[in-house]
Amino acid sequence: MRAVAYDRFGGPEVLHLRDDLPDPPVGPDTVLVRTRATAVNPVDIGIREGQLAGFFPHRFPIVPGWDLAGVVESVGPAIADLAPGDEVFGYLRRDDVQWGTAAELVPAPPRCLARKPSSLSFAEAAALPLAGLTAYQALTEALQVAGGERVLVHRAAGGVGFFAVQIAVALGAHVIGTASPRNRGFLEDAGVAEVIDHSAGPVSEQLPEPVDAVLDLVGGDTLADAPKQVRDVSRIASVVDPSVNGMGGRYVFVRPDRHDLEELARMADAGQLRVSIAKAFPLEQLAEAHELVAGGHVRGKVVVTLG
Secondary structure (H helix, E strand, C coil): CCEEEECCCCCHHHCEEECCCCCCCCCCCCEEEEEEEEEECHHHHHHHCCCCCCCCCEEEEEECCCEEEEEEEEECCCCCCCCCCCEEEEECCCCCEEECCCECEEEECHHHEEECCCCCCHHHHHHCHHHHHHHHHHHHHHCCCCCCCEEEECCCCCHHHHHHHHHHHHCCCEEEEEECHHHHHHHHHCCCCEEEECCCCCHHHCCCCCECEEEECCCHHHHHHHHHCECCHHHEEECCCHHHHHHCCEECCCCCCHHHHHHHHHHHHCCCCCCCEEEEEEHHHHHHHHHHHHCCCCCCEEEEECC
């Protein structure tokens, strides 16, 4: 099987294209997917560097990647609702770290998959699961955003942020996003009502009045300022900084969820959710894709295509 893998933690130099890995096992509750595209997320860099070694069992060689779009190759005997030939997408966080999505064939638990949105290409569909689920679960569960509320999204032009502003708009919210001035038009086209320059001083001092909910995608000083940005600190959610719990807010760690994936697919096919791809790389350039994401200034998503 052709895949990118690494045998030790480290920088992008540990990533190697290989064609000698065995085909992954297909258990009774497994869907084997032939990958058409995957995506790179900041968590992939953290895993590669060993930062999550205390959270999941790691088994080398490790194939990186959690996002996937592809075609079902085969299914285990316990799978009843998917069949070979079905186009799917998903967030493949397994119980251990080994069989990732930067490979021709990926074994997937069915809870991690849904049918691919028909309106999206494989590359666009691969960009959606992890970041889209993060945004959706933060807004609908942690913050319980309702129509007419004023919602502030930090780093609104990033991978999670861009999905978050669109989902919040679809929920009927008045959306305020922080970004650099060059991204103003990009965000306004996505339905953002107000864009605040994140480099122009504390955001709390730029708001005319506190908002109803804050989604923090930055942490640090930005999160420290959040209690001054919102009416009720219980409606601060962060996906990057667990210290939000100490100020009365909610830390969000995304989970695979078929229902939520289906809702993202519905929104995409309804024209409520579009995907912005910053750059697409072939599989053999996965290390370069990791370097781009690690730089931290990507607008939209970085994807990797396979055939």
